[in-house]
Amino acid sequence: MALVSAKQMLEKARDGKYAVGQFNINNLEWTKSILQTAQELNSPVILGVSEGAGKYMTGFKTVTAMVKAMIEELNITVPVALHLDHGSYEGCYKCIEAGFSSIMFDGSHFPIAENIAKTKELVEVCKKKGLSLEAEVGSIGGEEDGVVGLGECADPDECKKIADLGVDILAAGIGNIHGKYPANWPGLRFDVLEAIKSKTGDMPLVLHGGTGIPTEMIKKAISLGVAKINVNTECQLAFQAATRKYVEEGKDLVGKGFDPRKLLAPGAQAIKDTVKEKMEIFGSIGKA
Numbered sequence: 001m002a003l004v005s006a007k008q009m010l011e012k013a014r015d016g017k018y019a020v021g022q023f024n025i026n027n028l029e030w031t032k033s034i035l036q037t038a039q040e041l042n043s044p045v046i047l048g049v050s051e052g053a054g055k056y057m058t059g060f061k062t063v064t065a066m067v068k069a070m071i072e073e074l075n076i077t078v079p080v081a082l083h084l085d086h087g088s089y090e091g092c093y094k095c096i097e098a099g100f101s102s103i104m105f106d107g108s109h110f111p112i113a114e115n116i117a118k119t120k121e122l123v124e125v126c127k128k129k130g131l132s133l134e135a136e137v138g139s140i141g142g143e144e145d146g147v148v149g150l151g152e153c154a155d156p157d158e159c160k161k162i163a164d165l166g167v168d169i170l171a172a173g174i175g176n177i178h179g180k181y182p183a184n185w186p187g188l189r190f191d192v193l194e195a196i197k198s199k200t201g202d203m204p205l206v207l208h209g210g211t212g213i214p215t216e217m218i219k220k221a222i223s224l225g226v227a228k229i230n231v232n233t234e235c236q237l238a239f240q241a242a243t244r245k246y247v248e249e250g251k252d253l254v255g256k257g258f259d260p261r262k263l264l265a266p267g268a269q270a271i272k273d274t275v276k277e278k279m280e281i282f283g284s285i286g287k288a
């Protein structure tokens with residue numbers, strides 16, 4: 001199946017009261033593990049690519065070519081969107097050119113007037129090309145690829161202004177942060193989420209920083225209009241723990257245990273297990 005825009009799968013998720021996971025990819029193993037799990041569980045999926053990860057994989061064109069070829073070679077039939085995560089203005093255009101099917105323009109660090117002007121322009125371009133566009137209001141805290149936010153909550157009126165520009169998906173800060181949550185994290189601000197939902201109506205909302213949010217909070221967020229949940233760090237931690245275990249148990253020293261196909265196998269399986277666990281919580285299994 002060809003890459004699809006995230007618009008339709010997220011509208012379906014919003015109506016069906018479940019969420020589609022965006023899992024960030026870093027390399028071939030990541031991509032393969034996520035695609036295979038989505039197919040096995042008959043779930044739609046969004047592959048997220050940060051600008052840093054895109055650069056690491058030698059560029060967005062390489063990423064598109066790899067993902068498209070993998071979908072074909074693995075006979076993936078579930079809907080897959082290839083999505084730029086926290087894109088800069090320039091990065092958005094690069095991904096549009098490279099053949100991504102969805103982009104996020106993170107204009108949250110611009111003054112609202114500039115965020116609006118740039119988002120408006122990208123709305124037109126994406127509509128013409130059939131891509132879905134995610135916008136962000138109120139920066140998401142934590143650090144990701146050098147992008148540091150303050151964890152503020154989005155202003156519901158600003159959310160409405162951006163939603164009214166015609167974006168397809170809206171990410172709004174509600175106390176969520178990227179990476180591990182500190183022990184004293186007070187939790188998601190459901191009052192803010194409700195206020196945003198009441199202003200933005202039908203717009204599918206995105207919850208960034210999916211790593212480590214307790215299941216009950218995830219479920220409540222979905223019931224209040226979240227249709228897309230981003231997970232990155234959790235797959236990295238699962239990969240790291242499994243790889244560490246393999247090496248600490250000395251398995252790389254036995255026979256051909258040094259072969260990268262063996263060395264990376266436990267980590268790849270750990271990514272699959274994590275993606276499965278998240279898809280179960282998000283309710284996207286069987287929804288392809």
Ligand code: 13P
Nearest residue numbers: 179208209211230232233
């Ligand atoms: P985590 O790394 O906290 O899972 O966040 C991922 C994310 O929001 C990507 O945009």
